[in-house]
């Protein structure tokens with residue numbers, strides 16, 4: 201079919217749910233690998249990215265269409281392409297969709313990407329001006345302007361002449377003018393930019409990492425909250441960035457929850473242009489950050505999970521803070537885990553990666569303590585066991601047995617007493633409850649009816665101030681009914697505790713106290729959290745009530761009491777990761793207490809004070825708790841002792857889900873050769889914990905394997921077969937590799 205053409209052929213990735221790429225004729229355009237193009241596809245125009253420029257096609261040439269436009273921006277370099285190619289293979293997701301969905305929205309649109317980068321220009325010290333012919337008037341005018349004012353910004357030059365861009369390019373090429381990008385520095389929270397005297401453990405961590413740069417080396421920095429991990433990152437960055445052109449990527453779980461972190465990096469590494477990439481940016485800001493990173497102008501990128509794919513031509517180090525955080529896992533589209541992708545990226549680039557946490561994920565912990573696998577690069581384990589600030593002791597953690605000290609409106613007398621003490625001493629307290637709204641259930645005492653969501657297998661949460669019931673899973677809302685829809689009883693009770701109710705209870709107990717609530721409802725507006733944190737710092741708040749939004753990396757020097765309200769449901773959850781998560785969460789929230797000179801106390805209300813999790817927590821013993829959990833996982837053959845893949849399906853009609861999953865399961869069983877049979881296990885289709893979500897009936901099929909490669913070998917043949925199933929086109933389904941939720 202193929203014949204030589206005068207016209208080149210572009211192989212193009214498109215954001216369409218098909219597991220292939222597409223050939224187009226150049227149409228007289230010149231393009232390079234990584235260029236964005238516009239092509240006609242199924243009657244529409246789509247943005248694509250050129251993967252290959254070639255002379256022949258496997259398709260009949262006369263059927264190929266020409267591209268309609270080529271943008272000048274190049275959006276992928278080879279390294280990023282290689283990374284995304286790996287991910288598309290590993291997560292069994294169409295390459296075109298993987299590539300294009302990694303781009304900022306503006307680059308997925310049919311428009312040229314306008315760089316709003318600002319530059320400053322100056323004359324180079326030994327510029328030879330005599331080489332410019334006198335007739336090039338404009339060049340001489342610009343030089344004169346730069347002689348009068350040594351540094352001029354793009355905006356200033358526009359006043360010299362409208363043709364300044366071309367002239368500047370010529371002067372740059374002649375070696376006369378120097379161009380420097382100006383990166384706007386945003387106002388930030390007050391931080392100290394003093395460099396503390398490092399302790400021995402910190403020094404040792406930094407030296408270990410710096411001794412092995414320019415090679416792939418994963419490090420786990422395991423340090424309790426307040427042990428100075430961030431300080432360690434900063435000093436490693438200082439060293440690595442001092443190399444010419446070097447860039448570093450700092451991954452964080454949710455940047456908008458930790459404005460202090462960004463501020464600290466900005467103030468301590470102020471000589472290096474820094475950009476952030478996260479969902480709180482406007483699309484235009486996101487584009488500018490992305491462009492600055494991919495041009496090499498931004499030396500530090502701080503970003504959330506998607507930024508792991510940002511092209512950075514001179515990337516020399518990856519840091520991932522709070523590596524255990526589940527927000528690193530993408531829960532739709534390509535369900536990648538940013539930690540795993542970051543490790544692959546570091547390996548492909550031959551650079552070190554530092555994973556930091558007070559409570560590492562069991563996956564990472566497993567890697568860090570199992571260093572006898574010769575095939576894998578060995579993880580280095582770095583430990584910080586002391587709080588960094590002198591005299592800042594670890595908080596004392598106690599359980600309040602709610603059987604002996606029963607709660608009233610969610611609070612036990614012991615906790616109320618502790619709050620009163622803090623108020624009288626002018627110290628701050630934090631009450632942690634991981635549920636927003638007023639009460640989790642609306643209940644009828646006469647017939648035991650509870651308000652359900654019609655679209656999900658979940659209960660509606662009472663939001664009393666708005667007199668509404670809301671489903672936190674699908675967003676469905678309705679008015680609070682005046683009487684029970686089941687028996688007509690008019691006496692309906694909000695039951696259980698949530699942030700708003702707790703806030704109300706505290707207000708009536710302590711009318712003189714300044715109480716603030718921090719959850720997704722109260723912190724909706726941009727900047728609300730930063731304002732609240734500033735208030736807490738300025739001691740304008742006495743008691744904080746909040747969800748996990750408060751648990752993340754905030755520094756509250758005057759906070760001496762943390763109360764934990766209701767976590768018992770997680771202790772005996774069917775989810776095998778629940779106790780790992782709860783332990784991490786409670787360690788993190790405990791870490792908020794007593795960070796400065798004042799000792800902290802953590803009081804946990806529970807009906808199970810003897811539970812092993814609380815034993816470990818009281819002695820702040822992550823290591824033995826993690827090792828115990830690992831042993832359990834080994835016995836149960838759960839990750840990280842084995843590897844999971846989950847085929848999820850949903851439809852309005854459950855029988856279709858059932859049909860798809862059982863057909864898919866049969867196909868997989870047929871594929872298992874005698875050899876693979878011992879390595880991959882295929883379970884029967886089941887319903888997930890949340891059987892119905894947003895009106896869709898759900899089901900799933902679990903695959904379990906002893907090795908990643910055995911699982912991947914099966915998936916590679918099986919996935920195309922699943923796609924071919926006629927029922928597959930009628931329902932929604934996806935494959936989740938290394939799933940976190942079941």
Ligand code: ADP
Pocket residue numbers: 396397398399402423424425426427428429430431432588589590755
């Ligand atoms: P982590 O990231 O482990 O929670 P941080 O790096 O935020 O810890 O350190 C906690 C506090 O201790 C910060 O206020 C930090 O400035 C300070 N700090 C860090 N290292 C030292 C040190 N060696 N000496 C004194 N203070 C330190």
Ligand code: ZN
Pocket residue numbers: 644645646647648649684685686687688689
């Ligand atoms: Zn009733």
Ligand code: ZN
Pocket residue numbers: 653654655656658671672673674675676894
């Ligand atoms: Zn719902």
